[in-house]
Structure formats: structure tokens, C-alpha cells
Amino acid sequence: MSSSSTVKDAENLRRSRILSSKLYFDAPLSKVPLIYSESYDISFLGVEKLHPFDSSKWGRICRFLISIGILHKNSIIEPLEASKDDLLVVHSESYLNSLKNSSRVAMIIEVPPVALFPNCLVQQKVLFPFRKQVGGTILAAKLARERGWAINVGGGFHHCSGENGGGFCAYADISLCIHFAFVRLDISRVMIVDLDAHQGNGHEMDFASDSRVYILDMYNPGIYPFDYEARRYIDQKVEVQSGTLTEEYLEKLDEALEVAGRRFDPELIVYNAGTDILDGDPLGRLKISPEGIALRDEKVFRFAREKNIPIVMLTSGGYMKSSARVIADSIVNLSKKCLIDTGKGSKAT
Ligand SMILES: [Zn+2]
Numbered sequence: 001m002s003s004s005s006t007v008k009d010a011e012n013l014r015r016s017r018i019l020s021s022k023l024y025f026d027a028p029l030s031k032v033p034l035i036y037s038e039s040y041d042i043s044f045l046g047v048e049k050l051h052p053f054d055s056s057k058w059g060r061i062c063r064f065l066i067s068i069g070i071l072h073k074n075s076i077i078e079p080l081e082a083s084k085d086d087l088l089v090v091h092s093e094s095y096l097n098s099l100k101n102s103s104r105v106a107m108i109i110e111v112p113p114v115a116l117f118p119n120c121l122v123q124q125k126v127l128f129p130f131r132k133q134v135g136g137t138i139l140a141a142k143l144a145r146e147r148g149w150a151i152n153v154g155g156g157f158h159h160c161s162g163e164n165g166g167g168f169c170a171y172a173d174i175s176l177c178i179h180f181a182f183v184r185l186d187i188s189r190v191m192i193v194d195l196d197a198h199q200g201n202g203h204e205m206d207f208a209s210d211s212r213v214y215i216l217d218m219y220n221p222g223i224y225p226f227d228y229e230a231r232r233y234i235d236q237k238v239e240v241q242s243g244t245l246t247e248e249y250l251e252k253l254d255e256a257l258e259v260a261g262r263r264f265d266p267e268l269i270v271y272n273a274g275t276d277i278l279d280g281d282p283l284g285r286l287k288i289s290p291e292g293i294a295l296r297d298e299k300v301f302r303f304a305r306e307k308n309i310p311i312v313m314l315t316s317g318g319y320m321k322s323s324a325r326v327i328a329d330s331i332v333n334l335s336k337k338c339l340i341d342t343g344k345g346s347k348a349t
Contacts, residue, residue, distance in 0.1 A: 017089050018179065018184060019184070021138075022083075023086055023138045024180070025080070031075050032076070032341070033140070033143035034062075034150070034331075034342065035140055035154075036077075037132050040058040040059065040132055040133050041056040043055070054321055054324065057323050057327075060328075061324045061328050064324060068328075068332065070331075077139070079139045080132075080139075086135075087131075090162045091163075099127060102115050102117055103115040105170065107166075108165035114126065127170060133152070134157075137312070138177050138180050141185060141270075141312050144268065149311050151312075151340070152313070152315070154314070156272045156316025157173050158274075160172040160202040162205075164205075175207070189212055189266045190268045190269075191214045191264055192207075192216065192269075193269060193271045195253070195300070196276060197223065197274060197283065198220070198224055198317060200217050201225050204217070204230035204233040207233065209233070214260070215234050216236040216238070216256060218239075218256060219238075219239065219240065220242055222241065222285070223285060236259060238253075244286050244287060244288075246291070246292035249292065253296060257300070261303065269300075269309050269310070270314070271300050271311055272316045275293055275317070276316075276319075276323075277296075280322075284318070290329065297330045298333060301334055
């Protein structure tokens with residue numbers, strides 16, 4: 001068999017997996033394109049407390065939004081879990097098999113004691129919540145196409161590629177979301193705006209020389225993952241050094257979005273909105289204020305709105321105790337500025 005027919009076979013297989021997936025489903029208009037499931041949140045016999053992460057931030061974001069009356073509990077859309085066939089759209093069989101080894105998962109999520117647990121428990125307590133979040137990211141593109149925007153209150157595992165996990169990221173939800181959108185939404189130009197503090201080496205490796213995907217990555221080069229190979233695949237690189245303050249950060253972002261808008265004309269934007277740029281975050285080492293995060297998100301949503309491009313937002317990194325509140329406040333701000341409509345918020349005076 002020639003190599004070109006092998007590539008074609010692989011492409012056909014990918015296509016048929018995407019077409020037979022159940023992850024794209026119709027949500028009634030009474031629901032808001034805000035995606036979350038209680039099973040996103042990770043609790044692992046207390047072991048989750050050994051990680052510097054707030055592993056229930058996703059639920060806390062929703063509870064904040066509900067408690068202040070901007071979101072009704074019943075308007076949230078619950079995604080399905082990504083199946084093995086769904087994951088095979090991007091991941092290799094051998095990578096997925098490697099997750100059957102608890103030590104491997106412990107390394108990926110950076111919680112060493114997880115290595116001691118039987119894999120069935122690791123699957124149920126860690127990988128299942130992640131697969132639900134992956135289902136949410138994939139569904140978000142469909143909803144964004146229909147409603148203009150969608151927020152997955154989770155996902156954004158930008159360190160994972162088809163062949164490699166790391167940095168708390170076990171599945172490549174961004175790459176999966178984009179491949180599903182190519183086929184199911186029949187689009188061919190996607191822009192990733194990755195504003196998590198870390199470099200998004202996973203999607204960069206996956207779309208290395210794929211001209212259908214334009215990657216704007218604004219990250220701190222002095223922290224994990226130091227992936228110099230993946231850096232070569234960033235279309236627009238904006239490096240922000242440790243200690244960068246809000247004003248300078250937002251100026252750089254304005255400039256970056258202006259350039260991105262001139263260079264590429266996307267049909268979908270995947271916005272990786274990590275909050276580890278927040279002042280005090282031990283991993284991100286930047287000094288952006290909570291108001292700065294809201295302004296950042298507003299700028300990206302405005303960029304999409306002005307060009308009439310559907311936008312998917314993922315919450316990604318940033319797991320300080322304060323992160324959930326900051327994200328909820330930013331979603332409230334987006335609603336106040338009429339950049340999203342959560343059903344209740346826009347009706348409030
Ligand atoms: Zn990060």
C-alpha cells in the first residue's frame with residue numbers, strides 16, 4: 001500500500017468516527033450554551049488536596065453564577081462523555097492504552113500518590129471527569145455555531161497532544177473539538193487564542209503544519225512546558241515575562257488581536273481562557289488583576305463579535321481558591337456587556 005493511500009485511509013477512518021459520534025446533540029433553545037456537568041469535579045479520597053489545584057473549581061463557577069441569579073440551574077447543558085472512538089479521532093490506541101497504567105496517569109496529572117491506586121479507580125475518579133469535560137469542549141463548537149458563543153466550564157487541556165499527555169492534561173480536547181468542527185460544521189479555518197499563562201504545546205504539536213489552524217499563543221516562556229519544538233508551530237507568539245502587570249498585558253493583547261485579525265479570517269475561535277495569569281498564581285507568575293481578567297475576556301469576545309465569528313471559551317488552567325470567583329465575575333461582565341446572553345442576566349436592570 002502506498003503511503004498516500006494509508007493517509008487517506010486514516011483520514012476516512014477519522015471522518016467516519018466523527019460522523020458516528022453522539023457528542024453533537026441538539027439542545028433546546030430554553031438552554032443556555034453554558035456547558036457543565038457535576039461529574040467534571042474531581043474528588044479522590046482527599047488525594048486531590050495534594051495538588052496545588054482547586055479540583056472543584058468548575059462546580060464552584062456554576063454555583064456562583066446561579067447564586068447571584070445570572071444563570072438558572074436548568075439552563076445548563078450537560079455534555080456526554082467522550083467515548084474511546086471519539087478519543088481515537090486524535091489519540092493513538094497506544095496513548096489511550098498507556099492511561100490504563102496508574103503511574104502514567106499520576107505523572108500526567110502530577111499527583112504522585114495516584115500511582116498507588118488501582119486503575120479502575122483512577123478511571124472512575126480522574127479520567128471519567130476529564131472525558132466528560134472533553135465531551136463538553138467538543139459540543140461547545142456546535143453550540144457556538146448555532147448561538148454565536150459557548151462556554152465549556154471546564155476543558156482547555158492544552159498540554160496534551162494526540163501522542164502525549166502532561167501538565168494535568170490527559171486528553172487533547174482542543175484538537176478534538178477542532179477536528180469535529182472541520183467535519184461536522186464543514187469549516188476549514190479555526191483560530192486558537194491561547195491566553196493561559198502556559199504555552200499550549202499540545203494543540204501546537206497536533207496542528208504543527210496544518211494551515212487550517214492559526215494559533216495565537218500569549219504565554220510566559222519562563223515556566224512549564226519549555227517545549228521548544230512546539231514553539232516553532234505557533235503562528236503568532238507573544239511572550240510575557242514573569243511579573244508582567246495588568247496594563248502592559250492588556251496593551252500587548254490589543255496589539256496581538258489586531259495583528260491576528262489582519263492575518264487570518266477564521267470561521268471559529270477557540271479561546272483558551274486560563275486564569276493562571278492571575279496575580280499570586282504560583283504557577284503562572286504573572287500579576288494580572290481580577291478586573292484585568294474580565295477585561296481580557298471581554299476583549300476576546302468583542303474581537304469575535306465584531307467579526308461575527310462563533311467563539312468557544314474553555315476555562316483551562318488557574319486553580320487557586322479565588323479562580324472560580326474571578327471566572328464567574330468575568331462571565332457576569334460578558335453578560336452585562338451583552339457579549340453573551342445567559343437568559344437571566346440581560347433581563348436584570
Ligand atoms: Zn496554565
